[in-house]
Amino acid sequence: MGTIAEQLSGEAHLTSAEKKKIIFLSCSVLLFSVMNGTMFMIAVPDIARSFSLLPSQVSWVVTGYIIIYAIGALMYGKLADIYPLKTLLTIGLSLFATGSIVGFFAPNYLFVILARLIQASGASSIVALVFIVPSRYFPEERGRILGIVSSTMAFASGIGPVIGGFVAGALNWQFLFLISATVFITIPFFRIWMPREEKKEGKVDVLGAILIAFVAASLILSITTFNWWFILISGVFFSLFAWRTFKSDNPFIHPSLFRNVPFRTTIFSGFLAIITMFGLMFMLPLMLSEINGLTTLLIGLTLFPGAMAAAFMGKWAGILTDHRGSRQIVFLAFTLMITGFLLLSTFNGSPAWVIGIIVVISYIAFPFIQTATAEIISTVLPKNEIGVGMGIYNLFNFMAGAFGSAIIGRILDYESTVVLNPFSNAQGNAIIYSNVFLGLIFLTIMNGCYFYLAFKNNE
Template sequence: MGTFAEQLSRNEASLTKAEKKKIIFLSCSVLLFSVMNGTMFMIAVPDIARSFALLPSQVSWVVTGYIIIYAIGALMYGKLADIYPLKTLLTIGLSLFATGSIVGFFAPNYVFVILARLIQASGASSIVALVFIVPSRYFPEERGRILGIVSSTMAFASGIGPVIGGFVAGALNWQYLFLISATVLITIPFFRMWMPKEEKKEGKVDVLGAVLVAFAAASLILFITTFTGWFILSGIFFFSLFAWRIFTSEYPFIHPDLFRNVPFRTTIFSGFLAIVTMFGLMFMLPLMLSEINGLSTLFIGLTLFPGAMAAAFMGKWAGILTDHRGSRQVVFLAFLLMIMGFVLLSTFNGSSHWIIGLVVIFSYIAFPFIQTATAEIISTVLPRKEIGVGMGIYNLFNFMAGAFGSAIIGRILDYESTIVLNPFSNAQGNAIIYSNVFVGLIVLTILNGCYFYFSFKNNE
């Protein structure tokens, strides 16, 4: 069978340039649908509520349930990738994704819609988990460049999703959004043909540990999205049991030594804070453009579209810079872009929507830079046999950060403010609180940059 490293070397050596291009194209294609599937349905939530006469708290499960399963699934598939072939896991994941999409299209009631979304998430999570592992496993010499392409695909999907979702839901019906996602079914035969053949590796999956961490993560996400005290107590309880399990099991789901790795731990936490700010921004911008600028859903999507396209274009350069300048330098560049974007948004908040569409580009293009660089650090500071679970933890924290950022920003925006923190801002009325939140994001990003710098410096 050979060692894990020998199998990876054989995979790299056996792939031709044409085969590598096919794998990258396939991976990015399914990733596009996976990410788009989340953003499209956020736009369609009001239509789903009207279709079934639902309260906001009821219809929110279309998004919340999906996020929970998606986040947990990313961790689970990441761990399984350390043992089982990527081709097998992707076949299972894509099949579940397509099955959930078909169930959703024919859903006769709201219960089936939720069931369809959960099935979708259980499959779609395999895509985001495994696509981030593909560069490390098959293209170690071009890892940064490929991660840049992957990150730019995610940025493009995040931007185009609301536009497509609004158009399809408006022109046809929200159920046709499920039909769009079902098209991933046609990619399965190509993955079976083009993905390298791998053997099952040594190791076992600690099922009890997996269940405990799944309940713990679900509890924390529910607490973040609902601020219900029982969920944080449940999360602490299950995480305590999980901590006990990883120190007593012969084959722990996550080896405790992983958390003793300072660069890994620093990157996970710093990446978490960065994604909190980025998703807080993405959550806040549509609300701001609707409340302050009075834009419709379609025009909000069109206003943010240039930023998403710029992020998609810059993803390639994020990968090139990561390969040539080093991942840590690219992280600092991402922090700088985020700060520039937040300063401009705080200053020009309340201006014409086309000005917002231009200045938001700085913040949007930071997304592929921070994601490419942090993923590259994790793939280099961990042993190859632990990259799968490491990436799984990375994705889990990213999704938790997204939920946390949206929830916290949503709570802050409930308050009003008459004091403008940015002396250069002309914000008035309701625009003041938005301007001040951007100032808060600036401060958080600066503190995050200092933490990242000194943690690596002290470790060296």
């Protein structure tokens, strides 16, 4: 058998050692990509103090990154249907490292924002393309590899705030950029270890790509700023995108993609599930601070076991997906989510160690839902559309994260004196948290019914 460099296709047979190298390398850069987002959330107050910024001004460190990251995931996914993964990852990692270096030496806030945008334009290639690697290179082990990928994302989400808080506190927030810059050393290994592929037939509809980018950006801005004019702007760009799609011989996203019922169902159901999960992750630190009176460090320590449990369970999520089927694992994830939400609603206000144990149940649902939905996407689409399909999947996931955090944040602004959960002893400010967790249960049940009926009717 020839070496990887001699192989002409990602579908060529790989040795066990070659597979391990690709998986290790992919998960390593994915760790930095995801961690880069969570590290800077912790550093936002320090950045504001460094440049004497208002909250609305410093929020662009996070908002700008999310917008470019979400759009980039879609763009790289589409490009992966045409260009070799090795080439796209080389470009993405180079941009990620460049943005990190610019950020470390940034003399003012404008350069910090510029650095974050460059970072996002490169980091988005990682999350987009790593989800394509299992389908292209390991089709027989797709579920197991997707489980490992989901584990890495869960671990990065949990460890990011810890590392961010430590580095920003011990050194300076600018050193967070330096951590991300280390991805540059992985580029030669990608060039050597990744299978050689030829460029495929096809071209990218640039105008369509620009229009859908504006649709996504204005939608995210509408929910993160609560400026409803952005919804109108998004509608205008979406109309132009639809016109372009039906007029072009080679549209950026072919209309037939959304006529695929399993794909459409999984995208929408996954979107609702991620809204609830990100709503949970956004709400827990606020609840532990307001109700339990914990410091930032203690909040991180309380949530850390849940993130580690999710990372550990990712492997089993992949194994179960391969053996039991994707749809059954989706329902298992819904069951875990409902159980966790119910316990959090009931024991709201309990000691932090109790909340920490309950959070483990909720958090382990994340790798199950992500692994199973990604597996469905990769099996219901033809090979030449898996890239753009995964791009749409990632775009909706990132938008769901922004939507979930913003909506839950706005709901928590209100007060409630009526406890909807009959088993809860919540009092005072804890009541609204208990009621919101109950609302997440209702949304998850409705989502499960939709998912079941949609697939049943399709069959």
